[in-house]
Structures are given as structure tokens and as C-alpha cells.
Amino acid sequence: MPADPRVQFGLKLIEVRKRRHWSQERLALESGLARSYLGGVERGKRNIALLNIVKLAEALHVPASLLLEPPSVQPDQ
Template sequence: MPKSTATSTLEIALGSLAYDPMQRFGLHLSELRRSRGISQEGLALDSGLARSYLGGVERGQRNIALVNICRLAQALDVPPSRLLEFDVSRPTPKSRAKRK
């Protein structure tokens, strides 16, 4: 499938939501990680994920798989559901609103 088709499919799916769940998830993950004093590199190492992939997730550029949510939750010592407790009502920072 061409990349433009996949992107437009994602944009169509996100268009029905009042917020971007990938951006909200990434922001929440970043805040949770920082509140525990863990660097992005440290979380990547503890979870077995690539640091560049984790950075993309935190920037809201990656549509993370459930298995990776579970790996991050284990590394952060929280239940996976905790990673999905992001605030859908607050505005997304403008620096995070851009998607490639």
C-alpha cells in the first residue's frame, strides 16, 4: 500500500475524533516518564524499544502497538491501562500538533 494511502486512511480515522490520540498518548507517556526521573534512553533500554521509536511515540508520530504499550507499562511499573489515562480535554501543544 502506498504511504500516501496509509496516511490518508489514518487522517480519515482521526478526523472523527475531537483530539489526536497518538499525540495525547505520547504527551502522557512523556510526562509519566519524566515524573519518575527516567530518561528517554533509559525507558527505551528498560522496555526493549528503540530510543528513536520511543521518541516518535512521545511526539505523537507513531501509532503504538498494544504489545509495546504493555512493554512500556512494565518498564514504568504501572498497569497498561495507566498509559491510556490521558486527558482528552486539554489542548494539544502547538509544537506537537504537526504531523509528517
């Protein structure tokens, strides 16, 4: 069974955020999204909207498509 796409997205977001050495708080400030919302997205508990994906990509200075790529580390199946 394929991994939940929300979990995949969350793992990729963590990967990109940590590559910049940013905390969730910093990403929240840069993107204009609530830190608690970002925590839910990173844990795969939120079904993130396209506009929020774009906000995160712009804040991280990456193309939105990068956030939709599979993460380097796959969740346990």
C-alpha cells in the same frame, strides 16, 4: 475536534516517564524498545502497538491502562 489519540498517548507517556525522572534512553533500555521509536511515540508520530504499550507499562511499573488515560496537560487545539 478531539485531539489525536497518538498525541494524547505520547503526552501521557512523557508525563509518566518524567515522573520517574527517566530519560528516553533509560526507558528504551528498560523496555527493550528503540529510543528513536520512543521519540516518535512521544511526539505522536507513531501508531504504537498494544504489545509495545504493555512493554512500556511494565518497564515503568504502572498498569497499561494508566498510559491510556488523558494527560494532565492537553495539546494546543
